[in-house]
Amino acid sequence: MTDINQQIILNSRPDGWPAPENFKLIEAKIPKIGDGEILVRNLYMSVDPYMRARMNDAKSYVPPFQIGKVLEAGVVGEVVKSRNSKFKEGDVVVGMLGWENYSKSDGADLLTVERGPVPLSYYLGILGMPGMTAYAGLVDVANLQEGETVFVSAASGAVGSVVGQIAKIMGCEVVGCAGSDDKVDFLINELGFDRAFNYKTCGSIPKKIAELCPKGIDVNFENVGGKIMEAALWNMNDFGRIALCGMISNYNDTDMAPGPRGMGIIIQRRLKIQGFIVFDNPKLNMEFVRKAAVWLEEGKLKYRETVTEGLENAPSAFIGMLKGENFGKQIVKIA
Ligand SMILES: NC(=O)c1ccc[n+]([C@@H]2O[C@H](COP(=O)([O-])OP(=O)(O)OC[C@H]3O[C@@H](n4cnc5c(N)ncnc54)[C@H](OP(=O)(O)O)[C@@H]3O)[C@@H](O)[C@H]2O)c1
Numbered sequence: 199m200t201d202i203n204q205q206i207i208l209n210s211r212p213d214g215w216p217a218p219e220n221f222k223l224i225e226a227k228i229p230k231i232g233d234g235e236i237l238v239r240n241l242y243m244s245v246d247p248y249m250r251a252r253m254n255d256a257k258s259y260v261p262p263f264q265i266g267k268v269l270e271a272g273v274v275g276e277v278v279k280s281r282n283s284k285f286k287e288g289d290v291v292v293g294m295l296g297w298e299n300y301s302k303s304d305g306a307d308l309l310t311v312e313r314g315p316v317p318l319s320y321y322l323g324i325l326g327m328p329g330m331t332a333y334a335g336l337v338d339v340a341n342l343q344e345g346e347t348v349f350v351s352a353a354s355g356a357v358g359s360v361v362g363q364i365a366k367i368m369g370c371e372v373v374g375c376a377g378s379d380d381k382v383d384f385l386i387n388e389l390g391f392d393r394a395f396n397y398k399t400c401g402s403i404p405k406k407i408a409e410l411c412p413k414g415i416d417v418n419f420e421n422v423g424g425k426i427m428e429a430a431l432w433n434m435n436d437f438g439r440i441a442l443c444g445m446i447s448n449y450n451d452t453d454m455a456p457g458p459r460g461m462g463i464i465i466q467r468r469l470k471i472q473g474f475i476v477f478d479n480p481k482l483n484m485e486f487v488r489k490a491a492v493w494l495e496e497g498k499l500k501y502r503e504t505v506t507e508g509l510e511n512a513p514s515a516f517i518g519m520l521k522g523e524n525f526g527k528q529i530v531k532i533a
Contacts, residue, residue: 325490435467442472
C-alpha cells in the first residue's frame with residue numbers, strides 16, 4: 199500500500215445547488231494510529247440528502263461540515279491495522295468515517311458486520327440508515343396498521359423503496375410517486391406497489407393522488423415536502439398520520455418559501471404530523487436489521503442501488519442524487 203490518502207474536503211459552502219467547486223480532492227499521508235485506534239480502508243461510502251444541510255453553516259441535529267475539513271459519510275470499510283482489542287485486521291466495520299481512502303478511528307461508533315450473503319454496500323442502504331428510517335417512520339412515528347393506505351414520495355429512492363415494501367408486508371395498500379416513468383414502472387412491477395405516478399408529467403398532483411388513493415391516505419410518509427406534501431395533505435383521511443422524514447424539494451432553496459399552506463386541513467381532519475430522525479429509537483433500528491435480513495433472504499424485500507466508481511466521483515454522485523439521477527440507493531465504491 200502507498201502512503202497516500204486521497205481525501206475530499208469541503209472547499210466552500212454552496213449557495214443554492216452544490217457545484218463541483220464546493221469540493222476539493224487533496225492528498226495527505228495515511229494516518230498513523232495510536233493506542234486504542236484502528237485504521238480502516240474505506241470500501242464503500244454513502245451520499246445522502248442530509249449532507250446538503252450539513253454544508254450550510256446552520257444549527258441542526260448534527261454539526262455543520264467545516265470548510266477545509268474532510269467531509270463525513272456513512273462508510274463500510276475493512277480494518278487494516280488495529281491497536282484496539284475490539285477489532286482485528288480483516289474485520290468489516292460500518293459507521294461515520296471520512297470521504298477518503300483510509301480513516302483512523304477509536305472504533306467507538308463503529309459496528310462490526312459479517313461478510314456474508316449480502317453485498318457489503320447493503321449496510322449503507324437497505325440494511326443501514328435508509329432502511330432503518332423507513333421502518334422507524336412507518337412503525338413508530340406513523341403507527342401503521344394493517345389495511346391502511348400509505349402514500350410515499352421519492353418512492354423509488356433509498357428510503358421510499360423500503361417504505362413501500364414494508365407497508366406491503368404489513369398488509370397495506372401502497373401508492374408512490376417518483377420522477378421518471380422507469381422509476382414508476384419499477385415501483386409497480388418490481389417492488390409490488392399497488393399504484394404509482396410520475397409527479398413530473400401527471401398534471402395536477404392532488405387530482406392524481408385522489409384518483410390513485412380512492413379511499414384517501416391514512417399514512418403519508420413524506421420525503422419531499424413542497425407541492426407533493428401539500429397534494430398529499432388535501433387527500434388525507436380523518437385521523438391520518440404524516441411521518442415527516444425529509445423535505446428534499448427545498449434543500450437547495452436560498453430563501454424560505456412562504457407557508458405552510460393547508461394548515462386548516464390538519465385541524466379539520468385531526469391529523470398528526472411528526473418529524474423524526476432515524477436514530478431517535480436505536481432499539482427499533484436493530485429490530486429492523488434483524489427482520490430485513492430475513493425478508494431479503496425470503497425475497498420479500500427487493501433492493502436496487504446505483505454504484506459510482508471512485509472517490510473522486512463522490513461529489514458528482516452526491517449532486518446527481520439531489521437531482522434524481524440515482525435509481526435506488528446512491529453508493530460510491532472507493533476500493
Ligand atoms: N429523518 C431521517 O432520519 C432521514 C433519514 C434518511 C433520509 N431522510 C430523508 O428522506 C428523503 C429521501 O432520502 P433518500 O436517502 O432515500 O434519497 P433518495 O430518495 O435515494 O434520493 C433522493 C431522491 O429525491 C428525489 N427528489 C429530489 N428532488 C426532488 C423534488 N424537488 N421533488 C420530488 N422528488 C425529488 C429524487 O427522485 P425522483 O427521481 O423521484 O425525483 C432523488 O432520487 C430525503 O428527504 C432525506 O433527507 C431522512
